[in-house]
Amino acid sequence: MGRFMKTTNKHIICIGGTLCTADLWCHQVAHLADGYTFSVPDIMGVDNVDAIAEMILQDAPSTFIVMGMSAGVPIALAVVRHLMQDGRPQRLEKIILIAGNPHGISAAKQQHFESQKQFVAEQGIEHYAKQVLIRHV
Numbered sequence: 001m002g003r004f005m006k007t008t009n010k011h012i013i014c015i016g017g018t019l020c021t022a023d024l025w026c027h028q029v030a031h032l033a034d035g036y037t038f039s040v041p042d043i044m045g046v047d048n049v050d051a052i053a054e055m056i057l058q059d060a061p062s063t064f065i066v067m068g069m070s071a072g073v074p075i076a077l078a079v080v081r082h083l084m085q086d087g088r089p090q091r092l093e094k095i096i097l098i099a100g101n102p103h104g105i106s107a108a109k110q111q112h113f114e115s116q117k118q119f120v121a122e123q124g125i126e127h128y129a130k131q132v133l134i135r136h137v
Contacts, residue, residue: 010093011037011061013079015052017070017100018113019120024069036065043075053078065094071113073100 012032014025022040030037041059043052045116056066068076076095083089105113120128 009035009037009065012063012064012096013056014038014040015043015056015061015066015068015072015074016040019070019116020069023100028067049074049078052081053082057082058103060091063091063093065096066092066099067096067098069098070100072104074103074105076100091129 012028014022014028016022025038025040029031033037039059041052041056043055046052046055056079058073066076066079070076076097080089080092080095083092085094116128
């Protein structure tokens with residue numbers, strides 16, 4: 001299922017945006033650690049939202065909260081859709097959607113993300129940060 005961070009009562013599955021790692025959720029974990037278990041599924045390299053949702057549901061506990069951010073929002077919504085289609089909506093305690101587009105990623109945006117991933121693969125994340133991200137600050 002990815003990286004587990006804390007063990008307590010309720011379970012939150014955190015789904016980040018493009019190129020996000022488990023580190024994205026460190027503040028939520030720090031502030032909510034007393035009442036929740038956190039997990040971050042490894043979705044890198046899986047391009048199909050429904051395939052990711054199925055993977056998440058296979059590893060999810062019997063009840064959980066799903067939290068999606070940015071490109072993780074359509075995935076979180078796909079998790080909900082799969083639960084509804086399977087007749088198991090009671091597994092979902094809550095859904096948290098942060099700064100996302102419920103309609104998913106457009107083909108043009110997906111192509112842009114793919115070119116960014118290719119750039120990082122070829123040039124490295126440090127070069128990406130210096131050459132690409134600094135222009136947007």
